[in-house]
Amino acid sequence: MSEETEIRAALGIHAAFYTALAEGDWDAMNELWASTGPVICTHPGATPILGREAVMASWRQILLEPPAIEARDAQVAMIRGLAFITCTEQIGEVRLAATKVLVWEDGGWRVALHQAGHCADPIRESTPSSGPLH
Amino acid sequence: MSEETEIRAALGIHAAFYTALAEGDWDAMNELWASTGPVICTHPGATPILGREAVMASWRQILLEPPAIEARDAQVAMIRGLAFITCTEQIGEVRLAATKVLVWEDGGWRVALHQAGHCADPIRESTPSSGPLH
Numbered sequence: 569m570s571e572e573t574e575i576r577a578a579l580g581i582h583a584a585f586y587t588a589l590a591e592g593d594w595d596a597m598n599e600l601w602a603s604t605g606p607v608i609c610t611h612p613g614a615t616p617i618l619g620r621e622a623v624m625a626s627w628r629q630i631l632l633e634p635p636a637i638e639a640r641d642a643q644v645a646m647i648r649g650l651a652f653i654t655c656t657e658q659i660g661e662v663r664l665a666a667t668k669v670l671v672w673e674d675g676g677w678r679v680a681l682h683q684a685g686h687c688a689d690p691i692r693e694s695t696p697s698s699g700p701l702h
Numbered sequence: 703m704s705e706e707t708e709i710r711a712a713l714g715i716h717a718a719f720y721t722a723l724a725e726g727d728w729d730a731m732n733e734l735w736a737s738t739g740p741v742i743c744t745h746p747g748a749t750p751i752l753g754r755e756a757v758m759a760s761w762r763q764i765l766l767e768p769p770a771i772e773a774r775d776a777q778v779a780m781i782r783g784l785a786f787i788t789c790t791e792q793i794g795e796v797r798l799a800a801t802k803v804l805v806w807e808d809g810g811w812r813v814a815l816h817q818a819g820h821c822a823d824p825i826r827e828s829t830p831s832s833g834p835l836h
Contacts, residue, residue, distance in 0.1 A: 650782060652815060685744070701745070
């Protein structure tokens, strides 16, 4: 498979992730996460969660009240055969920065890592009260 | 090399990263990032930066005023031969959640991805005014 095809497939999974999230579709979200290795998820404002069972439990709670979320500006970098995807997320007036790492599993991409956190745009526009931390 | 040895080496790089950051040592930070592939960095409150030149330019700015930062609770997961490390970061009273992905390059681990964002602990303790977003 060409890298271009792999990238297109990764962006398809990325889009499916946000559809599942916006629609509160836990079964779809569950299907999207890798099942043959560790997974890691860091929700906005939360500490990292390591392990599939705990990660999916967190999604089960979140998907009870699905956010009106929109992903923008997705960019893919292929690193060592894994797809790294960055994007911003918009939930109403709240803006988040998100990163995912996708692994190839059973003929398709699956999510192994997701982290989202609040952001301003760009770093120089961080609120003066806090300023850039690092 | 055993996985245990790989994990110990990854935690060594993780510690070196925070030493470089706390000491404002740009040369050390520069050495720690992968040089043979794309790298991605998302600083707290900022949008994702893709590409080594832009990432290192952001560190050059940040390291002019190094934060009094301490990393805690590091956990490593080996996924597809890459080291995924989560931790929390403490800067004064500010707490951040961070994720890194390390790739093996020239006989050692190098950072290919870093993201840090503000966090409460755990997700259920998110401030009521915002609540968990996802």
